[in-house]
Amino acid sequence: MVTSGEAAGEEEGDDAFGALLKQYEGRPAAVAGRGRDPVNQAMIRHWCEAMGDTHPGYRGPDAVAPPTMLQAWTMAGLDGRNSRTGPYVDLLAVLDDAGCTSVVATDCEQEYLRPLRPGDEIGFDAVIESVSARKTTRLGTGYFVTTRMDVRVGTEPAGTHRFRILKYRPAQAATGSEEQSERPLRPRPVVNRDNAGFWEGVRGHRLLVQRCAACAALRFPWLPGCGGCGSPEWTPVEASGAGTVYSYVVMHHPPFPAFEPPYAVALIELAEGVRMISSVVGVPPGEVRVGLPVDVEFRTYDDELTLPVFRARTAAGA
Structure with missing residues (x-):
């Protein structure tokens, strides 16, 4: 049985931990990042084949990259180059130490400001935009972390990519006498301004x-x-x-x-x-x-x- 005093202590602990996480908001997740390769026709072709997109604007001498490839030009390879460092890694370590050792990507949003063309050299910066209050989901209890990446070509803004993850403590599966009497809720769809x-x-x-x-x-x-x-x-x-x-x-x-x-x-x-x-x-x-x-x-x-x-x-x- 949890007493009122114990409950109050847990709430105070949650408030203090939430305040600690909030200190990471606005801090950099990546600084002066560079794309591993210039925008190129080969990657555009592979993307379009995978997506089944045959739009002629993505082929030929005047081709542009599909806008949804925005994040692809910034991703780290298997060697970890362009991986996020500094405060972002520190934030994940704090969550790991608190038992939120599992992670799942939840959704992303993109805004396109300029077409990307073969030969463009990509630069980017990323910031920890927000850390939610503690949330309880069917996967477990944890925190939603949103990063915003600003992509550019030279000094010209090209687009913005927001990416959200849930860092959570996995829920324990109920068995035997602890089995839940009610079926868990179905996952909620991600509703945004587009859908x-x-x-x-x-x-x-x-x-x-x-x-x-x-x-x-x-x-x-x-x-x-x-x-x-x-x-x-x-x-x-x-x-x-x-x-x-x-x-x-x-x-x-x-x-x-x-x-x-x-x-x-x-x-x-x-x-x-x-x-x-x-x-x-x-x-x-x-x-x-x-x-x-x-x-x-x-x-x-x-x-x-x-x-x-x-x-x-x-x-x-x-």
Whole structure:
């Protein structure tokens, strides 16, 4: 039994540790970093092949790099060059010493200020932008650490990359008499300024995709600009919800809290031509097949979470 005095002592300890972590905000995570290689066509080609992006603007003598490659030009190699040092390493060590020895990347945001072209020499600086208060997640209890990297070519700003991790103390798996009576909550989707409209639609049981206002191309996932023509203008369009399984995987291992294996995760091709990843329900996982017709179904998992899943049409009305 925890007494009120013990609880107060724990709270005071949390406050003191949180204040220590806050001292790292605004301190450098990397100073005067340099890209390992200039922007080059070979890396652009590999990126586009991996992403399936055939836009002609990324080829030829006037090529530019895909904007989403922004971080790629700053990454450390296997030898650790360009690794973050100083206060950032110290901050992670403080969290390690406090038992937050595990880490998971949670999300990133990018802002593009200038196209990058083959031959550009990349420089960057990074700062510890924020350290959250203590948070308890299904993975465990820890702290979200956000860094902001400012990328430049010479002295000219090229873009900003924000990257967020969770440094946490792993939760102990409950067994035997300690087994939890309630299923753990499902992970929350990361909602940001680019995809907030999609999740607002889901809450209203509407499956929304984007239509480019310039070339009329439909796209998903939601993005700030068109990958075809580059226009930043768009309108939301409600999809019918009908589709087919384009590809799939049946998950058996590793187990995750809130999920009961086996379960099918599929890439669904909607009737409108765009694709999205979701669960397939209504048939045993072993019966999911490429080409299986499906229809969207909105499932509410708790007071805060509604997700679109896809029910096999063969099971509709069963």
